[in-house]
Amino acid sequence: MEPCIVEENSSRFEWKNPFCEPSIGDLSFLVNVTVGATIFTEGLLGSISNATLISIHYRLRQHILDPTGILLLNFCIANFLMCVLQFPFSSTSSFVGSWVWGDTGCQLYAAAGFFLGIGVIYALGVLIVDRYTQITLNRRPCKTDISLWFMIIISWHAVLLFTAPPLLDVFGRYGPEPSGTMCTLDFWHGNFRNYNSYVYFLVACGFVAPTSAMLLMFLKSAKSIKDPNIRKRWNSVQLIHHEAVVKTCGFLFLAAMACWTPYAVLVLWTVVFPPTSLNIYYTLIPPIICKLAPGVNAVIIWRNIPRIQAGYRYLKSNRDGSLPPELGQMDGFQDGDELVQEKLAPTLTVD
Numbered sequence: 001m002e003p004c005i006v007e008e009n010s011s012r013f014e015w016k017n018p019f020c021e022p023s024i025g026d027l028s029f030l031v032n033v034t035v036g037a038t039i040f041t042e043g044l045l046g047s048i049s050n051a052t053l054i055s056i057h058y059r060l061r062q063h064i065l066d067p068t069g070i071l072l073l074n075f076c077i078a079n080f081l082m083c084v085l086q087f088p089f090s091s092t093s094s095f096v097g098s099w100v101w102g103d104t105g106c107q108l109y110a111a112a113g114f115f116l117g118i119g120v121i122y123a124l125g126v127l128i129v130d131r132y133t134q135i136t137l138n139r140r141p142c143k144t145d146i147s148l149w150f151m152i153i154i155s156w157h158a159v160l161l162f163t164a165p166p167l168l169d170v171f172g173r174y175g176p177e178p179s180g181t182m183c184t185l186d187f188w189h190g191n192f193r194n195y196n197s198y199v200y201f202l203v204a205c206g207f208v209a210p211t212s213a214m215l216l217m218f219l220k221s222a223k224s225i226k227d228p229n230i231r232k233r234w235n236s237v238q239l240i241h242h243e244a245v246v247k248t249c250g251f252l253f254l255a256a257m258a259c260w261t262p263y264a265v266l267v268l269w270t271v272v273f274p275p276t277s278l279n280i281y282y283t284l285i286p287p288i289i290c291k292l293a294p295g296v297n298a299v300i301i302w303r304n305i306p307r308i309q310a311g312y313r314y315l316k317s318n319r320d321g322s323l324p325p326e327l328g329q330m331d332g333f334q335d336g337d338e339l340v341q342e343k344l345a346p347t348l349t350v351d
Contacts, residue, residue, distance in 0.1 A: 027179055027280065029097065035181070035284060036094030039291055043087020046294035050080035053298060053308065060311045063327040067148050068245060071130050074152055075123040075252075076301070079294035082116040085109075086291060093181040106183040107167060110174035113184065115163040117290060118206050120297070121256055122155045125214050128249050132217035135242065136224040138233075162206040171198035178280045182287055187270040196271045207264050214253060221246050237325045241307055248304040252297055259293035262286040 027035075057064060057073045065073065089109050093099045099106060129151075165171040166185060172195040175186030185199075186192065224230055225246055231239055263286040269278065301308060310326035 027097070027181075027284075031281075031284075032094050032097045032179075032181065035179070035288065036091045038288055039087050039094060040091040042288075042291045042295055043083045043091065046083040046291075046298060047080060047087075049298035049302070050076050050083065050294055052312075053301060054080060056308060056311045056315065059315060060327060063323070064307055064311060066330060068127070068130055068134075068330070070148060071123075071127045071152070072245075072301070072305075075120070075127055076298070078116055078120045078123045079297050082113070082120060083291075083294045085112045085116065090182045090287075090291075094179075096181075098180050099176055099183065106176060107174050110183040110185065111163055111167045113290075114166075114174075115159055117260070117293075118162055119156060119159045120293065121207070121210060121260065122159055124249070124252050124256060125210050126151055126155050127245075128214045128217050128221070128253070131221045131246055131249055135221045135230060135246070136217075138230070162202055165198060169193060171195070171201075177287065178278070178283045184287065185267060187267055188275045199267050199271050203264050203268060207260065211253070211257065218246070218249055218253060222250065234330075237328065238330050241305075241326065241330045244305050248300060251300045251304060255293060255296045255300060259289050259296065262289050 053076045054073065057069065057076070086109070089101055089105065093101065101109065166174050170193070172193050173186045173189075174183055175188070176182070177184050178188065185195075185202075187195070187199075189195070225243060234242060266278075266283065266286045307326040307330070310324040314324055314327065
């Protein structure tokens with residue numbers, strides 16, 4: 001069979017091989033409703049859980065927005081935006097049975113999904129870099145507000161390198177998925193606008209390279225935090241916090257691999273094999289799993305970081321009683337700073 005390659009004619013695409021054109025939107029009413037309900041549930045739960053985490057960080061900003069807290073907040077905001085800018089549009093279209101937001105809406109929806117999806121991975125990467133530099137290298141790259149925001153801004157600008165080319169029709173393009181109810185990178189039209197080269201670049205530099213670096217730094221951080229010489233930098237409450245953040249990074253990394261690997265496999269499949277070799281029902285699995293990621297990420301943070309749990313209980317009690325020790329200073333201190341440590345966290349017992 002000839003490859004599914006298209007030529008652009010005015011504002012529409014025409015297939016060189018008409019027998020190769022896939023049918024769009026051939027799903028049954030039951031399947032569309034099921035997909036819509038699944039995406040709606042994932043999006044709603046992810047939005048609520050991440051919005052709650054953002055609210056806790058904001059209301060307790062004087063206590064928990066240290067550099068690590070700001071990076072964690074950056075991660076939660078990325079997950080929240082991914083929910084609110086995706087599930088309302090894809091779920092309603094699934095209930096209707098076709099994309100109802102027009103071509104411009106399709107382009108913006110797909111671009112937002114790519115931007116925030118890769119952004120979530122990079123936001124996690126910045127958090128893991130923070131753990132690695134503070135624990136393994138014994139120094140913090142974000143000692144000032146300027147350096148902290150510089151890291152965040154650079155990471156988000158780097159994401160534009162992967163999401164802007166299809167939106168600008170430089171490499172590939174965004175278009176409807178085979179279901180006809182969601183939009184993503186247009187993998188149905190073969191190597192249109194050097195789609196193959198773009199996919200190799202996207203998977204290698206936007207997924208494999210950063211996740212490999214993240215895994216290496218996480219493993220070194222997890223090993224280093226067991227070192228007695230490193231553990232004595234903190235008191236007992238601080239040590240529990242830092243161990244919890246490292247553990248959380250590990251679970252978040254596993255969640256990212258589980259949720260985003262199916263989509264990487266999908267786009268790579270269309271580079272090696274004809275797009276029509278895909279079963280339309282199989283193409284529904286990666287986007288549904290991707291949209292599960294924000295909710296899973298929020299649950300991981302809720303269950304594994306004691307200061308988040310303590311902050312929630314403190315707010316729920318209307319700030320009655322003394323400030324929980326988990327909301328105190330969590331950064332390590334260099335030799336000779338014991339007096340500063342006692343002033344910042346008088347309720348904590350230093351090991």
